[in-house]
Amino acid sequence: MPLTANNSVSYDEAIWTAIGFIPEGKVATYGQVAEIAGFPRTARAVGRVLSKLPKDTLIPWFRVINAKGEISFPIGSSRYDAQKQRLQDEGVVVLNGKINLKSYRWEI
DNA sequence: GCGTTGACGGCGG
């Protein structure tokens, strides 16, 4: 469990692993990633883990969006544009900052 | 120890 700084490392790795399972061209929500990683109800913690990833990480963080099907960044911000670009590059349609979860959500 | 702050989520109005 992500309780202290010690075990937070294993928590982070669990999150990274879960995100790594998301197929190309598909997306998953923060809550979904947390659940798959084995830590239900820690969606916010997932966002925190992603926020501290190096910008050159190989982890497909851009495939993680919020439950509304939106990119969790202010529209127009550099981070928003970067995520939108990465998604569209692999075929995910981003319209008005939103993604159709019915079509692109990764289902197990 | 406490209030605040997020790359959050779900429900109701």
Next chain:
DNA sequence: CCCGCCGCCAACG
């Protein structure tokens, strides 16, 4: 579709 409200978890000052 937009808002507000509440629950949730960890980091930070």
